Amino acid sequence: MHDIIVIGGGPAGLAAAVYALDKQLDVMLICSHLGGKTGYTQQIQGHENPPAILGVEQAHHLRQRIEAVPERLVSDVVVGVFTHESAFHILGEHRTWHARAVIIATSAQPTMLGIPNERQLVGHGLGYSIPTHAQAMKGRHVGVVGAKARALRGTAELTQYAERIALIAPHTGHLNSLLGQRLCTHPKVDLFEGYKVRNVEAVDGQVQTMVVSQRDVVQRIPVSAVFVDMGLIPNTQMVRQTVQVDRDGFVVIDYRNQTSVPGIFAAGDVTNVPVEQILMAIGEGSRAAMYAYDYILARRLEMRSSAFIYQ
Numbered sequence: 001m002h003d004i005i006v007i008g009g010g011p012a013g014l015a016a017a018v019y020a021l022d023k024q025l026d027v028m029l030i031c032s033h034l035g036g037k038t039g040y041t042q043q044i045q046g047h048e049n050p051p052a053i054l055g056v057e058q059a060h061h062l063r064q065r066i067e068a069v070p071e072r073l074v075s076d077v078v079v080g081v082f083t084h085e086s087a088f089h090i091l092g093e094h095r096t097w098h099a100r101a102v103i104i105a106t107s108a109q110p111t112m113l114g115i116p117n118e119r120q121l122v123g124h125g126l127g128y129s130i131p132t133h134a135q136a137m138k139g140r141h142v143g144v145v146g147a148k149a150r151a152l153r154g155t156a157e158l159t160q161y162a163e164r165i166a167l168i169a170p171h172t173g174h175l176n177s178l179l180g181q182r183l184c185t186h187p188k189v190d191l192f193e194g195y196k197v198r199n200v201e202a203v204d205g206q207v208q209t210m211v212v213s214q215r216d217v218v219q220r221i222p223v224s225a226v227f228v229d230m231g232l233i234p235n236t237q238m239v240r241q242t243v244q245v246d247r248d249g250f251v252v253i254d255y256r257n258q259t260s261v262p263g264i265f266a267a268g269d270v271t272n273v274p275v276e277q278i279l280m281a282i283g284e285g286s287r288a289a290m291y292a293y294d295y296i297l298a299r300r301l302e303m304r305s306s307a308f309i310y311q
Contacts, residue, residue, distance in 0.1 A: 001087060001098045001099060001100065002026045002027065002028050002097065002098065002099040002100070003020070003025040003026040003027060003099065003100050003101065003296055004016075004020045004025055004026075004027045004028075004099060004100070004101045004102070004103060004289070004292055004293075004296070005027070005028050005029075005030060005088070005090050005097055005099040005101075005102050005103070006020070006027060006028070006029045006030070006102075006103045006105060006289075007030050007031070007078050007081070007090065007102065007103065007104050007105060007106055007238075008030075008031055008104065008105035008106040008107060008235075008268070008270070009029060009031030009032075009033055009034040009035060010031075010035065010059075010105060010107045010268060010269075010281065011058075011059045011062070011268065011278045011281040011282045011285065012105040012107070012267040012268030012269075012270075012275075012281040012282065012284050012285030012288070013029060013031060013103070013105035013106075013267075013268070013285060014029075014034075014035075014059060014062035014063055014065075014066060014282075014285065015062055015267075015281070015282040015283070015284075015285030015286045015289070016103045016105060016267060016285040016286065016288050016289040016292075017029040017062075017066055017072070017289075018062050018065045018066065019285070019286050019289035019290065019293075020289050020292070020293070021065070021066075021069065021072065023289075023293050025293065025296065027072060028072055028073075028074055028097060028099075029066060029072060029073050029074070030074045030075075030076050030078055030090065030092065030097070031073075031074075031075070031076075032075060032076065032077050034063060034066070034067075034073070035059070035063055056278065058278070058279065058282055059278050059282065062282070074092075074097075076092035076093055076094050076095070077092060077093045078090055078091065078092050078106075078238050079091055079092065079093060079237075079238055080238050080239075080241075080242075081102055081104070081238055081239050081242050081243075081264065082242065083242065083261060086100075086299075087099065087100060088100070088101070088102050088263065088264065090102065091238075100263065100296055100299060101263045101264070101265065101292045101295055101296055102263065102264045102265070103264075103265045103266065103267060103285075103288050103289060103292055104236075104239055104243075104251055104259070104264065104265070104266040104267075104270055105266065105267050105268045105270060105285055105288070106234075106235040106236065106238070106268075106270050107234075107235055107268055107269045107270055108232035108233055108234040108235060108250075108269040108270055109232065109233045109235065110128040110228060110229070110230075110231075110232055110233075111228075111230040111231045111232070111233060112228065113145065113197050113200070113228055113230075115197065115198070115199055115200060117199075117200065117202070118200070121200055121202055121207060121226075124202065124205050124206055124207065125200075125202065125206050125207025125208075125223075125224060125225050125226060126200060126207055126225070126226045126227075126228070127225070127226075127227055127228075128227065128228050128229065129227075129276070129277070130144070130151075130153075130154025130155070130157060130158060130227045130229060131154060131157065131276045131277055132277060133225070133227070134154065134157045134158050134160075134161055135161060136161075137158055137161045137162045137225060138161045138162070139161075139162075139163050140161075140162055140163060140223075140224045140225060141162070141163055141164045141165075141166070141221075141222055141223045141224055142158055142162045142164070142165050142166070142223055142224070142225050142226070142227065143165075143166045143168060143210045143221060143223040143225070143226040143227070144158065144165060144166070144167050144168065144226075144227050144229065145168045145170075145197055145226065145227070145228045145229065145230060146168075146169070146170075146173070146228065146229040146230040146231070147167070147169035147170075147171060147172065147173025147174060147175050147180070147193075148173050148174055148229070148230070148231055149173075149174050149177070149179075150229055150231075150274065150276075151173070151229035151230070152173075152174055152175075152177070152179050152180055152183060153179070154227065154229055155167055155183055155189065156179060156182075156183060158227075159183075159186055159188050159189065162188065163188070164188055164190065165188055165189045165190070166190050166192060166210065166221045166223060167183065167189050167190065167191050167192065168192045168195050168196075168197055168210070168212055169191065169192065169193045169194070169195070170194070170195065170196050170197075170230075172193070175191075175193065190221075192212055192214070192219070192221075194214050195212040195213060195214045195219075196212065196213060196214070197210060197211070197212055198211045198212060198213050198218070199211040200226055206224075207223060207224060207225060207226055208222065208223070208224070209221065209222055209223065210223050210226055231248075232269060233249070234248070234249045234250045234251070234269065234270050235270060236249050236250065236251055236270060239251065239259075239264075242261060242264070243259040243260050243261050243264055243266075244259065244260035246272050250270065250271055250272040251266040251270055251271045251272065252271075252272050253265070253266050253267075253271045253272065253273060256287075256291040257271075257284065257287050257288035257291055258291060258295075262295070263292075263295055265288040265289075265291060265292050265295075266288065267281070267284040267285045267287070267288035268281045268284055268285060269281070271284070
């Protein structure tokens with residue numbers, strides 16, 4: 001039986017696994033893709049992005065630490081996490097593992113626009129993380145798609161740098177909030193409430209125009225970057241029957257990154273705690289591993305005390 005099994009190979013999972021390694025715990029990292037979203041194109045071509053904010057170097061270093069001990073790394077897809085007496089069973093597509101503690105770090109996927117060329121434009125003017133790129137948008141015309149709280153916070157940050165912002169709000173979302181109301185009247189923001197993105201056009205592989213429509217009204221908006229933030233879809237299918245999730249499917253955690261089930265911890269985008277950047281995910285993963293270590297130490301002391309009593 002392993003001490004800790006970490007599920008997920010993104011920044012949070014990597015940080016958790018490395019922390020456990022440093023504590024000389026018997027840890028296994030299970031993932032289908034090592035690196036998570038850091039493996040995607042982070043830079044927006046043509047824009048200078050501050051690498052200190054991205055945190056890619058730190059995530060790369062953590063990945064190297066794990067790859068140096070291949071016996072601690074398993075490529076598989078986890079389909080279920082179950083409790084059994086004082087341990088956990090982790091069911092994968094190819095085999096089953098057993099552990100004293102589990103850390104869920106399976107991330108979340110952005111809700112996509114659904115336009116034909118979307119994947120090809122990622123990194124070429126189209127992105128899903130405003131905080132990562134906001135400072136690089138100085139003096140530019142930018143499009144933001146979404147009206148949920150996170151999209152509005154990102155739009156507010158963009159007002160400090162961008163020359164003009166086209167806020168495309170297919171639904172009302174949080175536009176009625178105080179922040180939403182202030183953005184609706186901000187001199188840099190053009191609100192397109194009820195509009196949907198029909199296409200994003202590029203020239204020489206770089207975003208140039210957003211095509212939006214409302215009923216029969218079609219508008220072409222010149223932009224050099226488009227940020228899509230219509231919400232995240234958490235990868236929690238394997239634990240929704242085991243731990244508490246909120247109405248959107250995110251794992252509910254406390255300040256110790258512990259879930260509703262003692263011994264199961266979670267970190268990163270998969271949780272109900274907002275994580276905007278890679279560095280934040282690394283911190284969350286490390287904290288989850290720290291409290292998982294505390295949990296294991298307490299269990300060891302409990303077992304030793306029981307053994308001493310019954311001698």
